[in-house]
Amino acid sequence: MDPRRRPLRVLITGGGGFIGSHLSELLLDRGDHVTVIDNFSTGRRENPALVCAVAGRRERYRVIEGEVSSVLPSLSPTDFDCVYHLAAAVGVRLVVEKPIQTIETNVHETSVVMRFAVARSLPILIASTSEVYGKGVRVPMHEDDDVVYGSTSYSRWCYACSKAIDEYLALAYHAEHGLPAVVARFFNTVGPRQIGEYGMVLPRFVRAALDGVDLEVHGDGRQSRCFCDVRDVVEALPKLVETPACHGRVFNIGREESITIEQLAGLVIRTLGSKSSIRKVPYEQAFAKGFDDLMARQPDLRRIRETIGFAPKRTLEDTIRDLATEISARPARVAPSTAEGVPCRP
Numbered sequence: 261m262d263p264r265r266r267p268l269r270v271l272i273t274g275g276g277g278f279i280g281s282h283l284s285e286l287l288l289d290r291g292d293h294v295t296v297i298d299n300f301s302t303g304r305r306e307n308p309a310l311v312c313a314v315a316g317r318r319e320r321y322r323v324i325e326g327e328v329s330s331v332l333p334s335l336s337p338t339d340f341d342c343v344y345h346l347a348a349a350v351g352v353r354l355v356v357e358k359p360i361q362t363i364e365t366n367v368h369e370t371s372v373v374m375r376f377a378v379a380r381s382l383p384i385l386i387a388s389t390s391e392v393y394g395k396g397v398r399v400p401m402h403e404d405d406d407v408v409y410g411s412t413s414y415s416r417w418c419y420a421c422s423k424a425i426d427e428y429l430a431l432a433y434h435a436e437h438g439l440p441a442v443v444a445r446f447f448n449t450v451g452p453r454q455i456g457e458y459g460m461v462l463p464r465f466v467r468a469a470l471d472g473v474d475l476e477v478h479g480d481g482r483q484s485r486c487f488c489d490v491r492d493v494v495e496a497l498p499k500l501v502e503t504p505a506c507h508g509r510v511f512n513i514g515r516e517e518s519i520t521i522e523q524l525a526g527l528v529i530r531t532l533g534s535k536s537s538i539r540k541v542p543y544e545q546a547f548a549k550g551f552d553d554l555m556a557r558q559p560d561l562r563r564i565r566e567t568i569g570f571a572p573k574r575t576l577e578d579t580i581r582d583l584a585t586e587i588s589a590r591p592a593r594v595a596p597s598t599a600e601g602v603p604c605r606p
Contacts, residue, residue: 267291267320271340273328273373274347277303278454279387279446281311283344283494288317290498295322295340297331298347306591307453329372337380342501345373346387349419359415366422374433374441383440385501386430390447390514390557391420400560403445403510427510434508442506444497447514447559451490451579452586462487465525466584469534476541481522484556488514489574499568506567512559515572531580 270287274280275296280303284294288311296308308323324331328347347369349362370386377384393401394409394417407424409417426443433439456464468475493513500506519527525538564570 265291267293268341269293269295269339270342270344271295271297271335272344272346273297273369274303274387275344276300276305276307276323277346278307278451279449279490279494280344280346281307281453282451282490283346283497284311284321285314285317286494287498288320289314291320293320295324295335297324297326297328299327300325302349302455304453304455310453328369332372332376335376337376337382340380340382343373343377343382343384344387344497344501345370345384347373348387348423359418363418363422366419367425370426370429374429374439377441378433378437378439381437381439383501383507384430384442385497386426386441386443388423388427388443388445388510389419390445390512390559392424392427392445393557394420395554396557399556400516400558401512402560403512403563431508431510440504440507442500442508443510444500445510445512445559446493447512447557448485448487449490449493449514450487450583452582454490454583461485461521461524462528462580463583463587465528466532466580466587469528469532469536470584470588472535474537474539475525475528476539477522477525478541479521479543481525481538481540482520482555484518484520484558485524486515486518486558487524487576487579488572489579492572492574496564496568496570499570500564503568509563511564511567512561513564513570514559514561515576516559516561517576518556518558519576527576528580531577532584 270292272280272284272294275284275294276298280296280298284296287294312318312321349358349365390401392407393405394407397406397408409420430441430443434441450462454460454463456467465475496513500511522538529536561570
C-alpha cells in the first residue's frame with residue numbers, strides 16, 4: 261500500500277468470480293475501496309471469504325449479491341472512480357448448453373453497465389475474450405484482424421458474437437460520449453480458484469490428475485492454446501484503466517507461448533507426479549451435439565507490451581502447482597453459512 265497514493269473507489273461486476281476475486285485482492289492491497297456485484301451463477305461463494313481472510317481488507321470490501329441490472333439502480337455513479345466489468349457467461353460447456361443465458365447476460369448486462377459509467381464518465385474496463393477472433397484469419401492474432409465465425413447452427417459461436425457486441429458498445433460509447441473505456445481480450449486465463457465445471461480445461465485436468473483418473477482430452481488434442489496466470493493478468497488491468505493512451509482501444513492479454521491440449525495434459529501429469537493417463541473423447545460425445553472448434557489461438561502482444569509494458573512472469577508449471585495446492589485445500593462441500601449468504605459486508 262502506497263501512503264502517497266489516493267485510494268480509489270472501485271466497482272467490479274463479477275468480482276466474486278475467478279478473475280474478479282484476484283483483482284479485488286490486488287486493489288485492496290494497494291489501498292483501494294472495492295464494491296463487488298455478483299450473482300454467483302458460475303463463481304464460487306468461497307472467493308469473497310478468501311479475499312477477506314487477510315487483515316485490513318474487510319473494512320474496504322463490500323459484496324452485493326444479485327444481477328448487475330438489478331443492483332446498479334440502487335447505486336450512484338458518483339460513489340465510484342472506475343469500473344471493471346467482468347460479469348459474463350463463461351465456459352465452453354455453459355455456452356453450448358445455455359446459449360440464451362449467454363447472449364442475454366453478455367449483451368444486456370454490459371449495456372446497463374455502460375449507461376451507468378457514462379453518467380459520470382467513469383473509466384471502465386470491459387472484459388472480452390479471444391473467442392472474439394472466431395476461427396481466426398491468422399496466428400498470432402492481432403487486435404485489428406478480421407474475424408470469421410462458424411455457422412449459427414453451432415451455439416458455440418454465440419459467445420464470440422455476444423462479446424463482440426460488448427466491444428462495439430464500449431468503443432461506441434468512447435467515440436460518441438468520450439467515455440474512457442478500454443477492452444481487454446483475455447486468452448485462456450488460468451490459476452488458483454478457477455473451476456472446471458463449465459469446461460475450463462486446466463482445473464479439469466489438475467483435478468483428474470490429483471484424483472488419479474484419466475485426463476479427458478476433447479477432440480484429437482492437437483488444438484493449441486496459450487495459458488496465462490491470473491495473477492499476471494490482474495496486475496495489468498489497473499494499468500489499462502488508468503492509462504489515458506489505452507482508452508478507446510482493444511488489448512490482447514495473455515502469454516505468447518503455445519501448447520497443444522494433449523501436451524498440456526501430459527505436462528499436468530508430469531508436474532504433479534500423477535499416475536493418471538490421457539483419454540481422448542470425441543467432441544460429439546463431450547458436448548452431446550455438434551461442436552465447432554479451431555486449431556490454434558495465440559495472441560499478438562505487441563500492443564499491450566508497448567503501451568503498458570506487460571510481461572507475464574509465472575510459468576505454466578508454477579500455475580499448475582499452485583492450482584493443485586488450492587484445489588486440494590477446497591472444502592468437500594460448501595459450508596451452510598457460506599451457501600446462505602455472501603460473506604463480508606453486505
